[in-house]
Amino acid sequence: xxxxxxxxxxxxxxxxxxxxxxxxxxxxxxxxxxxxxxxxxxxxxxxxxxxxxxxxxxxxxxxxxxxxxxxxxxxxxxxxxxxxxxxxxxxxxxxxxxxxxxxxxxxxxxxxxxxxxxxxxxxxxxxxxxxxxxxxxxxxxxxxxxxxxxxxxxxxxxxxxxxxxxxxxxxxxxxxxxxxxxxxxxxxxxxxxxxxxxxxxxxxxxxxxxxxxxxxxxxxxxxxxxxxxxxxxxxxxxxxxxxxxxxxxxxxxxxxxxxxxxxxxxxxxxxxxxx
Amino acid sequence: xxxxxxxxxxxxxxxxxxxxxxxxxxxxxxxxxxxxxxxxxxxxxxxxxxxxxxxxxxxxxxxxxxxxxxxxxxxxxxxxxxxxxxxxxxxxxxxxxxxxxxxxxxxxxxxxxxxxxxxxxxxxxxxxxxxxxxxxxxxxxxxxxxxxxxxxxxxxxxxxxxxxxxxxxxxxxxxxxxxxxxxxxxxxxxxxxxxxxxxxxxxxxxxxxxxxxxxxxxxxxxxxxxxxxxxxxxxxxxxxxxxxxxxxxxxxxxxxxxxxxxxxxxxxxxxxxxxxxxxxxxxxxxxxxxxxxxxxxxxxxxxxxxxxxxxxxxxxxxxxxxxxxxxxxxxxxxxxxxxxxxxxxxxxxxxxxxxxxxxxxxxxxxxxxxxxxxxxx
Numbered sequence: 001x002x003x004x005x006x007x008x009x010x011x012x013x014x015x016x017x018x019x020x021x022x023x024x025x026x027x028x029x030x031x032x033x034x035x036x037x038x039x040x041x042x043x044x045x046x047x048x049x050x051x052x053x054x055x056x057x058x059x060x061x062x063x064x065x066x067x068x069x070x071x072x073x074x075x076x077x078x079x080x081x082x083x084x085x086x087x088x089x090x091x092x093x094x095x096x097x098x099x100x101x102x103x104x105x106x107x108x109x110x111x112x113x114x115x116x117x118x119x120x121x122x123x124x125x126x127x128x129x130x131x132x133x134x135x136x137x138x139x140x141x142x143x144x145x146x147x148x149x150x151x152x153x154x155x156x157x158x159x160x161x162x163x164x165x166x167x168x169x170x171x172x173x174x175x176x177x178x179x180x181x182x183x184x185x186x187x188x189x190x191x192x193x194x195x196x197x198x199x200x201x202x203x204x205x206x207x208x209x210x211x212x213x214x215x216x217x218x219x220x221x222x223x224x225x226x227x228x229x230x231x232x233x234x235x236x237x238x239x240x241x242x243x244x245x246x247x248x249x250x251x252x253x254x255x256x257x258x259x260x261x262x263x264x265x266x267x268x269x270x271x272x273x274x275x
Numbered sequence: 276x277x278x279x280x281x282x283x284x285x286x287x288x289x290x291x292x293x294x295x296x297x298x299x300x301x302x303x304x305x306x307x308x309x310x311x312x313x314x315x316x317x318x319x320x321x322x323x324x325x326x327x328x329x330x331x332x333x334x335x336x337x338x339x340x341x342x343x344x345x346x347x348x349x350x351x352x353x354x355x356x357x358x359x360x361x362x363x364x365x366x367x368x369x370x371x372x373x374x375x376x377x378x379x380x381x382x383x384x385x386x387x388x389x390x391x392x393x394x395x396x397x398x399x400x401x402x403x404x405x406x407x408x409x410x411x412x413x414x415x416x417x418x419x420x421x422x423x424x425x426x427x428x429x430x431x432x433x434x435x436x437x438x439x440x441x442x443x444x445x446x447x448x449x450x451x452x453x454x455x456x457x458x459x460x461x462x463x464x465x466x467x468x469x470x471x472x473x474x475x476x477x478x479x480x481x482x483x484x485x486x487x488x489x490x491x492x493x494x495x496x497x498x499x500x501x502x503x504x505x506x507x508x509x510x511x512x513x514x515x516x517x518x519x520x521x522x523x524x525x526x527x528x529x530x531x532x533x534x535x536x537x538x539x540x541x542x543x544x545x546x547x548x549x550x551x552x553x554x555x556x557x558x559x560x561x562x563x564x565x566x567x568x569x570x571x572x573x574x575x576x577x578x579x580x581x582x583x584x585x586x587x588x589x590x591x592x593x594x595x596x597x598x599x600x601x602x603x604x605x606x607x608x609x610x611x612x613x614x615x616x617x618x619x620x621x622x623x624x625x626x627x628x629x630x631x632x633x634x635x636x637x638x639x640x641x642x643x644x645x646x647x648x649x650x651x652x
Binding site: 072074084093102105137 | 314316376377378380383384387388389394395396397398400401412414415416417418419425429432433435436437452453456457458459460461462505506507508509510511512513514521522525529636637638639640
């Protein structure tokens with residue numbers, strides 16, 4: 001049996017990746033030296049490994065990394081090619097290092113002391129069936145119990161990173177299929193869309209002068225930190241819950257927990273909505 | 276059991292495993308000094324294809340369209356190996372596995388924005404598989420310098436887990452201004468023919484090469500079995516090997532035991548002749564108790580053929596195992612690594628029915644494979 005323990009996806013340009021890093025309570029200055037694909041893979045891995053309690057420097061002999069993309073390192077290749085003419089010839093060693101696409105695996109491995117296998121494949125487009133296959137290949141190694149896997153593509157398409165952690169349970173058949181992966185991605189995507197929707201509703205009803213991207217999912221909505229909403233705003237959120245999702249919040253202590261952050265709101269909405 | 280059914284080596288030295296093997300057996304090397312080649316200002320030593328030679332060999336085969344020299348060389352190599360194996364390359368039982376680090380990167384010279392549709396590695400892989408009428412989506416492995424070994428490991432797993440009967444593993448890389456200037460910027464290249472493991476070694480030589488191994492689960496092929504393989508990361512540095520050789524040691528230990536070690540005819544090292552790589556490999560073999568086993572690096576003969584290296588060198592090692600010899604390591608005189616390895620300037624008779632091949636590369640990756648002789652038939 002195989003189980004997808006955690007999943008995360010990233011849609012962001014260069015600036016977006018740096019903003020994401022800053023919002024994540026991660027202190028890893030090497031991040032700023034990385035190329036775009038390594039940054040995307042790094043951030044995806046930080047989130048996924050964090051959720052699984054594996055974001056640390058304990059050696060991990062039983063964890064492998066399997067990543068796939070479409071254009072390998074072409075985004076870096078283009079930059080390196082510029083450094084070697086025809087106008088000027090100053091080949092850049094720090095750029096050249098990233099013209100091997102599997103280096104993203106190395107960056108993630110170094111950060112989290114991942115000592116299993118690291119493999120990089122190239123496919124025309126994201127393909128859950130291929131990913132499932134490549135993960136099965138990684139589990140062919142008897143020492144491997146978990147595989148961090150995904151898609152890191154920075155040149156084509158809008159989704160720069162799909163990252164997930166797959167764990168092997170027992171010794172039987174590894175029943176990881178394309179459907180399992182697609183279902184995970186779908187439910188995650190629906191959750192992301194819901195969060196975006198709630199942010200827009202909050203901004204609109206409270207007349208906030210900000211964009212949905214300015215609100216972090218885990219940021220406290222009330223109090224001195226985060227968004228800094230007050231008790232009157234809380235009543236407005238209760239209206240949102242009823243108006244858009246048919247949820248009546250009557251118990252104040254329960255409401256406090258639910259309205260803590262976008263994460264807590266969306267989780268409650270997803271399971272309790274009546275419209 | 277997954278065995279080798281056919282193979283081909285195609286380098287600047289010549290075409291065909293036996294032809295190249297005989298040349299190398301007689302002491303030939305394609306490594307020559309180059310100045311101004313590819314428009315690279317600084318001189319370098321490499322073994323290169325004659326590009327017109329690829330076209331001539333390809334001849335008037337129909338349907339090549341706008342195939343690049345790399346893809347033509349892959350077709351030629353695969354065609355030869357498939358013929359030797361006697362398999363049906365168009366069958367849905369056959370999977371193509373391509374190993375390359377940079378594919379057609381030289382096309383960036385003409386289209387610097389990267390919009391040439393032939394740039395993606397999957398495109399080359401698909402062209403080659405389609406050439407042979409194969410409709411399975413080919414697998415494209417790109418794991419830096421270990422790609423050629425990793426592709427063999429993946430092919431074995433695909434045969435064992437996905438039910439294919441055959442896998443055609445093609446390793447291929449050509450050089451360009453891009454690749455040579457990049458390695459020069461890292462100060463990794465030797466100004467002379469490289470000297471693996473020698474105390475006076477001065478870096479590596481890059482080279483061009485294409486090679487094919489056809490693996491099969493039907494019959495015993497040429498009587499050489501791909502017994503096991505392992506890939507490990509050392510999580511140390513993106514461009515330098517671990518000083519403790521942790522990753523390479525782990526990869527070797529995962530596929531070796533005392534009985535297998537006692538049966539080793541030789542260890543085929545990566546032996547790029549960079550200071551760090553060779554030292555790391557000596558530490559790894561020492562930690563695994565294998566530093567006394569006869570060992571060889573072919574880098575001073577072929578140069579480092581990048582994504583092809585794992586395939587080229589595996590074929591040469593298989594032929595050496597068949598003949599019962601251990602090759603010399605050209606250019607090696609006096610050990611310059613922490614734990615001297617059992618290298619030689621001359622050919623030696625080989626005792627044992629197995630060889631271990633190891634490689635490491637950027638991204639902290641290390642790989643090891645174990646081949647053994649089995650009863651033919």
